Amino acid sequence: MSKKIFSGVQPSGNLHLGNYLGAIKNFVELQNVKENQCIFCVVDLHAITVKQEPKELKKNIRETAATFIACGIDPTKSIIFNQSMVSAHSEAAWILSCVSRIGWLNRMTQFKEKAGKDKEKASIGLYSYPVLMAADILLYDATHVPVGDDQKQHLELCRDIAQKFNNDFNVQNFLKVPEPLIQKQFSRIMSLKDGMKKMSKSDASDLSRINLTDSKEEISNKVKKAKTDTLPLPENVEALVERPEAENLLGIYASLKNQNLENSINEFKKQNFSEFKKKLSDALTEKIEPISKEIKRLLNDEKYLDSILLAGSDKADKIASKKIKEMKELVGF
Incomplete structure (x- = not known):
């Protein structure tokens, strides 16, 4: 059975073995199944939930695209694009945030972990990030989403949001309820210095x-x-x-x-x-x-990387702009 697969990677720079074995290697395998349609997004809107240096962010967007391609994601087979170039993501996130419930977001454990003890100082973006993630997925009628352990809760929220939108506007299956693709083995690669901690770019060593x-x-x-x-x-x-x-x-x-x-x-x-x-x-x-x-x-050929992202964003926009137009009509805009 053919699958429509959506996944995103944050342009945090310096992707590592954990990102490759836990996600990107799986993306390549999914892409190489003939029936699958794959959309891989550099989620730069998510990246700014914490403060970014603008020049560094631009560099990291290109580096993430270069890493996708170097690992075997083929831009002629899959769509590779960056989120901020497709305005439907931000528009859909707002509409869906008006459908989502605060109680749902309050249960998100990742926000509690990232915000730490002083939640009052965390950005609204960090809090509502899972709604944007839902918009990313639902705009493309994705049937399946590869998720690790730390994203399972977010995909459950995405499913709840889709079902509530469909119920609120009496449109059965308008927003497709996606299924998780859970990598059973080796989805979580641990630190080389501490087998109890996940391998992370933020580790000081x-x-x-x-x-x-x-x-x-x-x-x-x-x-x-x-x-x-x-x-x-x-x-x-x-x-x-x-x-x-x-x-x-x-x-x-x-x-x-x-x-x-x-x-x-x-x-x-x-x-x-x-x-x-x-x-x-x-x-x-x-x-x-x-x-x-x-x-x-690839990083020495910025024009090529920019052309891949631009071409991918045009393809993504054709799909997402049609969906957001239909969403606006349902809402009454």
């Missing part, structure tokens, strides 16, 4: 992550210094309980090799970490080094 722009030497150095424990590698999955660093490194290797965790464990059981780390470093270099070189090549 660059040694905590493999950046998609890292060189062979940088990858090798980071893997060597990655935190492990004193035991040999386990004989089975059950033995990984309370060994988060071992589980994370074996999971990364398994994902890179497109095999399940059990196969990776069988390959290295009872070995010490130094031998395994050599193999992991080789697997990472084989996958990341070509991506890194291609990102750097």
Whole structure:
């Protein structure tokens, strides 16, 4: 069955292995299913929910587009665009925010985590961000949305908003209620320095992550210094309980090799970490080094990247402007 897939990535700069294995690798696989129609958005409107340096944001938008392409997303097969170039996103977000309920947004755990203790100082944008995310998805009649654990709650909200709009305006199935596409394995890549923390660009230590722009030497150095424990590698999955660093490194290797965790464990059981780390470093270099070189090549051709984003935004606008026109008519505008 054909799927219409929508997903977005924030242009935060310096995308890393967690972004690749947890999302972008899956995007490429979804795109390569002939029946699927894929729309991948650089969500720059979401990025400004926290203060951005304008020049840096512009650079990061191009870098995210370059990363999509370098990882294998093909602009002739998929739509790649940046959100702010399609005005329907902002218009639909406002209409849907008038349908959404404060109680729904108050339940969003991600806002509580990002706003911290002083919620009064957080922006309204950070609070209402999930409504904009719903608009992003619903404008394209997406049937499926790839989500990680941290976005499942937002997709549930999107489904609630779609159903309420349809009920309020008595238009069954006008806004399509999307299904989640949950990556069951390796959707959450952890820090190389702490197997209990998600790999993140915001971590103060660059040694905590493999950046998609890292060189062979940088990858090798980071893997060597990655935190492990004193035991040999386990004989089975059950033995990984309370060994988060071992589980994370074996999971990364398994994902890179497109095999399940059990196969990776069988390959290295009872070995010490130094031998395994050599193999992991080789697997990472084989996958990341070509991506890194291609990102750097593409970043030297800003005109090409801008042309891809412009062409993608034109295609996205044709779809979204039709939907927003219909939404406005239903509302009474």
